[in-house]
């Protein structure tokens with residue numbers, strides 16, 4: 001009965017007990033310029049029960065955070081690394097994310113033309129809910145949008161997106177492409193881009209100046225969950241899963257980092273890992289994940305048709321706007337001055353909403369070296385004018401990191417939408 005009621009969207013079922021419990025795991029910031037993937041610190045941590053949480057400097061983005069299991073805390077302390085506890089109990093943060101609310105067409109009415117209920121953004125949702133929300137969004141703007149799939153994941157799930165266009169008709173203008181949730185645990189990213197898609201359509205329908213002008217001049221392609229298998233896995237098995245769910249012959253570990261798999265500067269030393277057990281495992285060959293193939297082919301096709309004005313790969317967390325390049329700290333994008341100027345305007349607009357600081361700059365200098373990352377490929381190979389990655393709220397692991405309460409969703413959507421409006425007005 002409860003299941004039936006839940007299926008009808010009447011009640012929220014608690015998230016099925018995750019197999020991995022993070023109860024009592026401490027988030028610890030290790031103060032070092034090294035990236036855990038390929039430096040000595042990883043060796044020191046060998047044998048400990050911990051998860052790599054990636055970059056997490058509160059103010060200068062130095063070092064990285066790990067989540068250490070209760071049974072490894074004393075062994076960790078004995079290592080004597082320069083470090084500090086930034087969060088006492090990740091299990092409690094995961095509990096505070098609340099129930100995964102089933103979403104079944106929360107349309108304001110069942111007639112065409114009505115936008116979905118904004119209450120969708122009050123909680124986190126399962127993969128099916130994300131698929132349905134996007135369909136409802138498209139149904140509210142039937143003459144100017146369509147649902148598409150860029151291709152299928154390893155386990156056969158669609159990389160579903162919404163294509164939205166303006167007065168010129170479908171596919172007639174340069175593209176704005178947004179990808180989110182390539183890293184499965186970065187939950188805030190999908191609802192943030194969905195919120196912005198909602199605002200774009202709402203603004204266009206209301207005749208608001210910037211959404212109207214932008215949509216009349218650009219075709220939007222927005223894919224909120226580009227790593228669906230990983231995302232489902234974070235809800236059923238392990239909240240802190242990052243990679244896709246691809247198995248490899250002879251490898252003991254599962255998963256490739258799809259954001260180290262793009263076939264451009266793919267194995268530049270220091271920007272990824274050849275180890276299938278690493279969180280930044282690049283794959284065996286450039287572009288050998290089904291997810292990357294799908295995203296690459298879609299991006300290439302759209303780029304060849306009308307060009308790409310602006311690409312964003314939405315990540316969390318750290319509050320950053322990252323520009324090309326990731327693969328090298330000495331390579332410089334030819335239009336870097338223009339990109340920096342625009343990013344500065346976006347950061348200021350974001351700050352104006354809820355006061356949050358987003359730092360910005362070339363990826364390699366601002367966060368760390370990344371090889372085979374999306375924005376380098378989209379900039380150099382697909383020829384986008386602007387190819388960025390965002391790291392959304394919070395600023396550090398001390399504020400919850402990947403697991404933040406759902407009342408962050410609307411503020412995250414609002415601040416980034418203000419950032420986007422600032423950018424669109426500057427195009």
Ligand code: 0X9
Nearest residue numbers: 054259313315316373374375389
């Ligand atoms: O390491 C990453 O892939 C991103 N940081 S995260 O903590 N979300 O994992 C940074 C990626 C920035 N660059 C590209 N998208 N290429």
Ligand code: ZN
Nearest residue numbers: 183186315316
């Ligand atoms: Zn990420």
